[in-house]
Amino acid sequence: MTVDRIANLPYYLPEKQKDNIMCFINSVSSGLGNGNYNICSENVYAKIMSYATKKAEKCVVEAHSYHMDIQFSLQGAEGIDIFAPDQLRAVQEYDVDQDVQLYDVVEDHPIASVLNREGYFCLIPAGVPHRPMKAVTNEGWVKKCVIKILSLEGV
Numbered sequence: 001m002t003v004d005r006i007a008n009l010p011y012y013l014p015e016k017q018k019d020n021i022m023c024f025i026n027s028v029s030s031g032l033g034n035g036n037y038n039i040c041s042e043n044v045y046a047k048i049m050s051y052a053t054k055k056a057e058k059c060v061v062e063a064h065s066y067h068m069d070i071q072f073s074l075q076g077a078e079g080i081d082i083f084a085p086d087q088l089r090a091v092q093e094y095d096v097d098q099d100v101q102l103y104d105v106v107e108d109h110p111i112a113s114v115l116n117r118e119g120y121f122c123l124i125p126a127g128v129p130h131r132p133m134k135a136v137t138n139e140g141w142v143k144k145c146v147i148k149i150l151s152l153e154g155v
Contacts, residue, residue, distance in 0.1 A: 002123040030074040043150040050143040053078045053135040061103040063129040067148040076142035077117035079134030081110035126151050
């Protein structure tokens, strides 16, 4: 996992998609509607979503086998926890269409926690279990963008 200012994001992006991704990021605003947006091809797209943040125990842990996430807040903030696989138990079969595995937390001691707020991004590689939607202090609201980049190798 990497956390940095959005201005530094180009240093972390695949060269082939860098220009298209940065063009999208520079045009996105909190006024953009929720939904999926194609950036380069079906291999690189963005999801804009809004939701209420919650207490950690009410949030779901997820991991993606083939997509790297670049998450950043457009409005508000949320916590994102990172877990080691041995701290988790799968709660359903891997969803191939959505590229997501959901988990229950067995040992609720994240190995890292991030404040995902405006002006910063959190890069989560494929295969890294993470728990977004966490309230920072009291339950609040966040609008965020998640850029999904397909890794053909998977994990």
